[in-house]
Amino acid sequence: MITHLALDGVLEGALGIGLDIVDTAAGLAGEAQGGRLGQRVVSLDGRPVRSGSGRSIAVDTETSLGSARFGPGDVLVIPGPSASSETRVGELLSRPETLRAVESIRRAADSGATVAASCSATFVLAATGLLAGRAATTTWWLAPLFARRFPEVxxxxxxxxxxxxxxxxxxxxxxxADLLLALVARLGGGELTEQVARYLVLDARMSQSRYMVLEHLRATDPVLHAVEQHINANLTRQLSLHELAAAAAVSPRTLARRLRDRLGLSPTEYVHRLRVGRAATLLATTREPVDAIANAVGYADPAAFRRVYRRHTGEAPTATRTRAAVSGWDADRRSTRVP
Structure with missing residues (x-):
């Protein structure tokens, strides 16, 4: 059973796309696998909640989060409530109902359930302590705040x-959407996930959304997953194609073909993309000098790093850092004007 927790202020789009993805997956899977893809929407107390747009969101009136039973194989999904700035995140985490949610989320995890959260709900999940010692992501402009609040993550x-x-x-x-695709991949397999993505046209969206489906492809392909782990564990040194292939237990030719077919990238481009992605995170969440970050992700030549970074992101490293800082400041200013 997949349980969607609707907190007060939930973003309707996130909740809706999550429901649509699971419904589509269940329909495509048929009776053989569809049983694992049942779903429900609950609130903390079994009463409807208000969305971030002020509309009433219907929930399962027979079950609240506190009374719901979880076990191995179950999934608790938490779409983010509306909290686009440091001020609003602080308000979210200080709500009495959030403190109750934290306890219930922890109990679900202790019962063996998988727990998943997106956007600002990642802060609620981190408050449970379940992310301590783990890696996590969140909304990019809130990443510096997340790093400060939860240094153990x-x-x-x-x-x-x-x-x-x-x-x-x-x-x-x-x-x-990608979070639910990853969960569908876990419950129903990679082939079903790709069917859902194609059926809902999730691989043909505009701007950087077109890269979103790549995330579940990496997660469900054991070769790509092994290569990614090896690259991330060895960002500071040069990696040969033969070493990457050995990490995935395939031949260099097979690895190159898999990367081209699945991600449209050469092995060298894939390494650069992961290094640049890690650099972007460090630029947004730390004050380390750009040259130090370049060295930390495997570029001994700062000038070469800047060229590669601009080629993959379309901007200079300093622009990424400035944009992250300004976006967070602007979001906080905007939030203070909302009644």
Missing amino acids: TVRADHMVVDSGEILTAGAAFAH
Whole structure:
């Protein structure tokens, strides 16, 4: 059973796309697998909640989060409530109902359930302590705040979805789609996930959304997953194609073909993309000098790092840092004007 927890202020788009993805997956899977993809929407007390837009959201009136039973194989999903700035995140975490949610989320995890959260709900999940010692992602402009509040968590804001075993996190509101795709992949397999993505046209969205489905492809392909883990564990040194292939227990030719077919990238481009993604996270969440960050992600030549970074992101490293700082400041200013 997949349980969606609707907190007060829930983003309707995130909740809706999550429900649509699971419904589509259940329909495509048929009776053989569909039983694992049942779902419900609950609130803390079994009463309807108000969305971030002020509309009433219907929930399962027979079950509240506190009374829901969880066990191995169950999934608790928490779409983010509306909290786009440091001020609003602080308000979210100080609510009495959030403190009750934290306890219930922890009980669900202790019962063996998988717990997943996106956007600002990642802060609620982190408050449970379940992310301590793990990696996680969150909305990119809130990543610096997340890193300050939860220093025991490794922030990977370059990832749309981070799978840390029985705990999964996703970035901004529409990364909730990728979070659910990752869960469908776990429950129904990679082939079903790709069918759902194609059926809902989730691999043909505009701007950087077109990269979103790559996240679940990496997660469900054991070769790509092994290569990614090896690269992330060895960012500071040069890696040969033969070493990457050995890490995935395939031939260099097979690895190159798999990367091209699945991600449209060469092995060298894939390494650069992961290094640049990690650098972007460090630029947004730390004050380390750019040259030090370049060295930390495997570029001994700062000038070469800047060229590669601009080629993959379209901007200079300093622009990324400035944009992250300004966006957080602007969001906080805007939030103070909302009644």
